[in-house]
Amino acid sequence: MKVGKKMKNFRLIFFSLLIISINIIISQKFNYEFIFIIILICVLYKNLYSKNNIKKSYRQLEILVPIINKLNITKTLPRTNALNDYAASPDFLCTIVDIIEKHKPDLIVEAGSGVSTLIASYSLKKYNPEGKIISFDHNNLFGNLTREEIHKHQLDKYSEIIHSDLIDYPNYKFSWYDIRKATFENKIDLVIIDGPPSKLNKFARYPAIPLLLDNMSDKTIIILDDARRKYEQKIIEKWQKEFNCFNYRYEDNDKGICIINKK
DSSP states (O other): OOHHHHHHHHHHHHHHHHHHHHHHHHHTSOOHHHHHHHHHHHHHHHHSOOHHHHHHHHHHHHHHHHHHHHTTOOSOOOOOGGGSOSSOOHHHHHHHHHHHHHHOOSEEEEESOSHHHHHHHHHHHHHOTTOEEEEEESOHHHHHHHHHHHHHTTOGGGEEEEEOOEEEETTTTEEEEOGGGSOOSSOEEEEEEOOSOTTTOTTTTTTHHHHHGGGEEEEEEEEEESTTSHHHHHHHHHHHHHOTTEEEEEEOSSSOEEEEEEO
16 A cells, blocks of 8 residues: 555544544534444545546546557447456556557467457457467356357457366466366467456466466467556566566556566
8 A cells, every 4th residue: 555545544534533532522422423424424535536546547548449449349348447447457458459469479368358358359350360369267157248248249250268167286286277178279479367366366376377388389478467466466476486487577557567578
């Protein structure tokens, strides 16, 4: 948490307690209704959109619109993180588009399906029509929703959504998607890591590199979303220690992104 945010919360708590204390001194009693109202006002104030959040969301919308125009998307997209939701942020989607445009990957593997799957598929359609994205999702509901969107946007040729429970890998002492469900006809040129959710396991995204490494090409690029989070930072540190065949670069976008390249 940034110092400014800590100070803002401290001031909010301080003035709330001050107002409640003054009311108790004046009325000579605990007015529970008054205390409840003050607490409710504080909660609402804390959770309402701040000026900075509005500016950030507007910036994300500014990024999203050119993506839609660039890829000639005419149908409605599923929700993105332009309005502070849990889906992929437009600046993360922009990174995906830029990498596909520049490097034209033949095979993309994605951990966690969603709007990023659609954007990657649209990018392949425009910049490498022979390419394909394979997206793993442990949540059958989300996987089916992505599959429906892919079909609605007529992108079935470019993408494959694989529902896979998270299975144990005893040799590695972790769990991840069952990669045996996929057929890798080519080496992997791009890996998009936006799952599994960290609420299942704080190091849930670590297995992507050790499990996919043998199937990666010499030019593989890996992008990790949510890289600002504490445990994603620890995952990156662990990768750096164990896989020094990569260069690691952090970019401070909406949620933080780590771009990893083969040396």
